[in-house]
Amino acid sequence: MRGRTAVVLGGSVAGLCAAGVLARHFDEVIVLERDRLPPGAEHRRGVPQSKHPHFLLNSGRRAIGEIFPGFEEALIAAGGMRLMPSMDAAYCENDGWAPRKSGSMTMIYGSRVLIERVLRDKVRELPAIEIREGVTVTGLRATGGGTARGRVEGVEYRTAGGEGRLAADLVVDALGRGSQVTGWLAAAGWPAPPEKTLDAKVTYASRWYDLPPADGRPESWWWKHLVVTPSQDRGDRPEEHEFLSNFFPIEGDRAIVCMGSWGIRMPRDTDAFEAAVDRVRATAFGRAARACTPTSEVHLTRSTGNKWRRFDLLDTPPAGLVCIGDSICAFNPFYAQGMSSAARSALILAELLRGRDALDPAFFRAFLDRQKASLDVPWMLAMARDQAYDFATGTEVAAPWRRRLTARFSWPVFNAVNAASREDAYVERTFAEVFNLDKSLREMALDPRFWFGIVRYQVRRRLGRTVVPGGFDEKQDPPGTDFTGYARSARSSSAGTGLVDA
Structure with missing residues (x-):
């Protein structure tokens, strides 16, 4: 064991992956979650992005499988689908529909809420982990902030019953984009980490649908997933031709219809959404949506900027603290990198915990260095596209x-x-x-x-x-x-x- 108590802030994908790792190295792992967690695959306030499609990339899928053996099988048993995109998805590219053929890649399709439900089930199989719900973290307990001996030693929190404190040998920040840990560290004496940012003004809107019964679907529906990429034609055309559009299959014979764009105002109400669906450049997209039954309102997201808090650049990063998921590096969700990057960071933590005896400053420096190398991979991909836009803002705006x-x-x-x-x-x-x-x-x-x-x-x-x-x-x-x-x-x-x- 590396210590007695580890505390994880946040019970979403990043926090659950971290908890699964820590359970093998600490006597007790306490997950503090603000929401009351639903027993099934349901939306909750703390994960508004769950209403949109989520891809679990293969690297993340393998990482979660290492942390929670049997995860993939459990996800499929719960309704997830293992598909080969090149055979089971229809892609409308620049010059039209791409040919259908077998490929090297498979993916597991399912909703974000299903992925989290299966992860929670896996976490609850580990006796060292306790999930405390309805807990709002309000600060950190720390000593020697900003010095070589500086260390995070616990957290402060609030519940309906009052305020409390928890001592910890290790704290993991998995509070997402809205994490206040940087401010709490500053109050304790640490300098703010440099931040890399780039906001390409991506907005996307989604609506959930029930598919028609299997025997009532058109013969042309060999596909499970429809993707329509933005038009590259610079001529006069509807702005919907510039949307990246997905008819995304999830469990329960349902689909999420999602349209997004760089720098274009997206439809917010159902009438505007349905009209936009009909104007997507591949007409099969609108026909597919019209054949289904809508079951939700339109969900809109604009919090999509890329942001990387560079704790690895601090001269004296805080010992006792690890940040993973969106709390350290948040990506434009178009690129489907968030869950997988978080799981990869958790796996780095697992490898270091297996290979080192002490949670000393050298441990946390090693983690930051290896995490930085891991995050470089998705960050470079996000920059490669988002830096093309004149209206993008942030520190990483290109010349x-x-x-x-x-x-x-x-x-x-x-x-x-x-x-x-x-x-x-x-x-x-x-x-x-x-x-x-x-x-x-x-x-x-x-x-x-x-x-x-x-x-x-x-x-x-x-x-x-x-x-x-x-x-x-x-x-x-x-x-x-x-x-x-x-x-x-x-x-x-x-x-x-x-x-x-x-």
């Missing part, structure tokens, strides 16, 4: 020349990668690894085999030698033909290059 360069080339590069992925398994696999945070954008950018695959595909395209068709009419239903065999044929025809895909 005008760089914004123009990013805006000019980000979509063409994305289109080239998607096109090459149709016939080149290495390109497809590498891009999936980057999307799932298993490989960094820098690693991909420096991979000669990856770029060879893209160039080779472009040469084959110009010579009329590509075999997997693409760009199917966005005004029609997405084609259900499985082009997997075509892709294998293309790889076989490239055997003479000596670079056949593994």
Whole structure:
């Protein structure tokens, strides 16, 4: 054991993952949660974003599985769906519907509330963990703030019955974007950590629907998930063509219809939402929503800026405190990185607790250094797109020349990668690894085999030698033909290059 008591602030995904790790190293782990937690998969005030789609990326899925063995199986048993996006999702890209084919990536689909419910069930299987509900954390207990001996030693809190204190050998801040820990540390004598910020003015709106009965769905509904990317046409068009739109499947034969944009005002009421759905550039999107039964109002979110509190840059970071999830680094939710990044941070904590004997300043410095390296991967991905917008604000706003360069080339590069992925398994696999945070954008950018695959595909395209068709009419239903065999044929025809895909 590394100590007697660990206290986790917040009982959402980040806090529950941290608690699962700490239960193996502390006599008692106390989770302080402001909300009263529902027994089932239900929304609660402290997680307003639960009303929107949530992707659990593969790196996060594996991390949670290491912390809570059997998590994935429990999630599927509770209604989650293991799908292969390239086969089970229809993607409308720049030139129309992408071809359907098998790929290297699978994902677990389900609502945020289901993911949290399954995690709570897993946490309650660990006897060392106690979840205290209806508790509002009001401050930290600390000594020597800002000095080499500075340490967080506990927390102060408030309940309906009054105020209290808890001593702790370790405190984990998992309070999310609204965490006040930085202010509490400042009051105790620590300097505020530098912050990196970038707000690309992303707004998104979601509404929940019941699907029609299975025997009442159109024959064209081979897909489970519909994705419509923003139009790259600069001509005159409805602003809905610039939306990133998802018809996202969740448990219980339901779907979340979500539309979002960079810098565009989104619909707030049901009439405006339904009208916008009908104007999304792929007409199958509106038809799908109209075939379903709405079960909620429209939920709107605008708190989407990227923000990284750089505790790793402090000369004397506080011992006794670890921050994970949005409390340390919050991302534009469009990129689906939050839950997975939090789980990866919890796994770093687990590895350090297994490998070190003392919770001394060196332990916390090592954690911050390794966490920084982990967060660099999703942060670079978020910056790669959000820095393209002239209206973005924050410390990480790019120089005008760089914004123009990013805006000019980000979509063409994305289109080239998607096109090459149709016939080149290495390109497809590498891009999936980057999307799932298993490989960094820098690693991909420096991979000669990856770029060879893209160039080779472009040469084959110009010579009329590509075999997997693409760009199917966005005004029609997405084609259900499985082009997997075509892709294998293309790889076989490239055997003479000596670079056949593994």
